[in-house]
Amino acid sequence: MSGDIDDLRRSALEEEEVIESYETYAASGVGSDRIFGMTAAERMFVSIGCFLVTLLSGFVLLLALGKIVL
Numbered sequence: 462m463s464g465d466i467d468d469l470r471r472s473a474l475e476e477e478e479v480i481e482s483y484e485t486y487a488a489s490g491v492g493s494d495r496i497f498g499m500t501a502a503e504r505m506f507v508s509i510g511c512f513l514v515t516l517l518s519g520f521v522l523l524l525a526l527g528k529i530v531l
Contacts (some may be wrong), residue, residue, distance in 0.1 A: 494500065499507065523529045 496504065520529075524531070
């Protein structure tokens with residue numbers, strides 16, 4: 462039993478492997494204005510859509526709970 466604990470302690474104290482960063486594999490000099498594969502205009506429409514869905518679901522929830530009346 463104590464041998465297992467000693468092995469675990471020894472493995473915890475050993476130095477970790479150094480992992481190479483992804484920059485070495487990334488293509489150099491490639492620039493893009495796309496984030497998440499979308500242009501700025503597409504991201505704007507997605508954010509407006511998310512806002513409208515949140516607005517509508519909040520309104521429906523308040524209406525269903527009887528907190529507001531039409």
